[in-house]
Amino acid sequence: MGRTIVAIVATGTALVLAALPIVLALVSPGGLGGLAPPDPATPSGEAINQLYWFVFGICAVVFIGVETALVLFILRFRRRSTTPVDAEGPQIHGNTRLEIIWTAIPAVILAVIAIVVLVRTPAVQATGGDRSDELVVRVEGHQFYWRYVYPDGQISLDTLVLPVDRPVKLELVSYDVNHSWWVRELTGKQDAIRGQVNELLLRPTAEGTFDGVCAEFCGVLHAVMPTTVEVVSQEEYASRIEQLSGQDQAGEAQLALGRQTWERTCAKCHGPEGQGDLGPPIAQNGTLVDEEALRDLLNDGLDTPGVEGYMPPVGRGWPAFQVQALIEYIRSNEDLAPPEQDGGGSG
């Protein structure tokens, strides 16, 4: 008897504990707190969410059915204190008709899910509407930052600016390891893999700022490789792109690209002032302003025997003007620039 009470109390506690996160999720502000993907800002994201709720609903019914049967059987068929120890239950070896039924039911349910998913698959990839003015942006995954290249060669790092209500095609590539671009409020993730170009189609329908991450483990700083997508009006998009530096620019725009490059790539490992963090200190190192040596280092990385860790080839795929912009920025920053007379030095 005492054991039964303990079991019931323990089951009750388990159920309450299990229900707690769900209750928390329901009462939490700002969406469903993890019961479903967040409200999407694209039609494809919306299609994914509809499928999620459809499959979730079916699975929830099956789950409740199986768990209820389990709990009922546990309560109903426990051995009573009056039952003799060696008493056997009815010696039922099976029931073919029953077994055929419960083989068929899951098969039919799964077939229904499969059909619905396949019918809805085009909606998940479609951007909706006219695609003639599609905007193509190249998305490069690097250890450990995102590099975006707009149609006219402008570059931004970690932050992607997109116009609202215009179909977008992201071309995902990688110059080193696998990455995965995931801005969950826009749509599902897609990997960036060396040697191939993956496409992700979307059409943002709401302005706003959306946070994303790298979802595929890509090395030591995988956890801190965020990205941000700013969806702005079409007019604002035009002026934002105008401000981004591309080729053949000098002065402020070039320095801005250089600063961005320093902050989003070098500084993540070497510290904001190049004072050293995960990587060694590099402030005032001669290589920083030696264009040829810097290009080689950025392209090949560095693995020094006896030194823990290594430097990834962070600058693979950069055009010359981005390296020049970085050098110009370093020259302009007296904490970083090496003393004038020294031309050489090594990384």
Add this chain to the structure above:
Amino acid sequence: MAVGSEALAPSWREGRVTGWLTTVDHKRIGILYIVTAFFFFFAAGVMALLMRLQLAQAGNDIVTENDYNQLFTIHGTAMIFLFVVPILAGFGNYVVPLMIGARDMAFPRLNALSYWLFLLGGIVILGSFLADGGAASSGWTAYTPLSTEEFSPGTGQDLWILGLHLTSLSSLAGAINFIVTIHNMRTPGMTWMRIPLFVWAIEAFAVLLLLVLPTISAAVTLLLLDRQAGTSFFTGENGALLWQHMFWFFGHPEVYIMVLPAMGILSEVIPVFSRKPIFGYKAIAFSTIGIAFASMLVWAHHMFTVGMPDALQAWFMVTSFSVAVPTAIKIFNWLATLWRGHLWFRAPLLFCLGFIGLFTMGGLSGVMLAVFPVDYQTHDTYYVVAHFHYVLFGGSVFGIFAGIYYWFPKMTGRMYDERLGVAHFWLMFLGFNAAFLPQHMLGLMGMQRRIYTYDREGLFEWYNLVSSLGSFLMGIAILVFFWNMTKSWRSGPRVGNDPWSADTLEWYATSPPAAHNFDRVPYVSSSRPLRDLRERLRERGA
């Protein structure tokens, strides 16, 4: 064979320690496997707790990013290759020959080799923390190009490859041994439709190992060549995808390698503690084969986000669904076995019931992950982490504990402490759900896998804290378990041959069995030879 050679062995081989070191007895090897696997389980569990400590709060600074990446790599590797697979092989070693009325495994010396290779592989993998640059840190999946020389210099990754080779060799030799044993050494009367369902499960386990281990062995060999000999199998164009295909062609069946024998344990324990025969023996046996077969067709559902054509994604979704059908058959058959039984709530049954409840959750979240558009949102997130822990911990590990409590009296001749066993179950059940249920939500809230830190607060941080607290509750449960085992092995009350009134032949042997297992084996005329014997005795008595 084994018995003969041991009987003639020089006396130094019969010492308390040397006897164990030189043994070729399947029972001793089985126990060595189980004890060693629990040691690795403990080590990998400590790694998990360190990770949960780090993730308990936003921006924690308990382990470094480098250490964290090594921890989750070796945690996964050790739990799979050094705990779940070898402990199931340990059960198979101990129980299969007894269940089929054999004196030993077909190749006792090969069997010993399997164990020692496993131990060596484990030492290499755990020892790799001491390597220059630390252990491997590219995840248990070791995706290329991250795991190649260019992005993972240092010997940790090479030692990981060596460790995998050693454990794979161990498992291959063990698999061949199991297959030969089951096919050739069954006692008279034990036809294929009368072998215990656990033996069916070990047969499927062994066949799957034999079919898929060569793929991972080949893959890690090519990786080693890339790293050490300058080849470019995985560093060139398409190398990244080649690895993923080879890895998951092994990696997905590996999941069923880890689950099927645990399901086999349930099919033994549930009837005994319900006092009923298993419902639908044939359906369970054939669903075991069905799962094993289907498991080799589903691998690319781990790769929905790599840019596959829609038609291929659809194919892998449908094949993944096809695994759910035989799995559902098993769940329904177990429930039907409980129906109208006289459920005897001892620790083995509790863990089986926990398995059914938790594995159902893991199976259904698996269906959701197989829906590829949904997977675009859940892939590589904590949703996946939650899913596979429900399958592999809520499933396999709960099944393993059911097996430990069930066969403890047979292995040691003593009964474990029931109160500690029940406490272990409830602590584990509560801790498990607290640890892994919130991880589903975290995944949907955007927490990607394999991150050493995060900067989000509020509910996100709360879920992480609950998860960490749950993991420590599980840690306490494991300590209770270890205490129970140590104490009961030394001084638990003695038991007879058959403390559970069970159905299968291992309970006909003494507890623990003699070196040669049986003086004689009763003729087998059904899948429940021991119950037949009891019935005959009862009839004679009446």
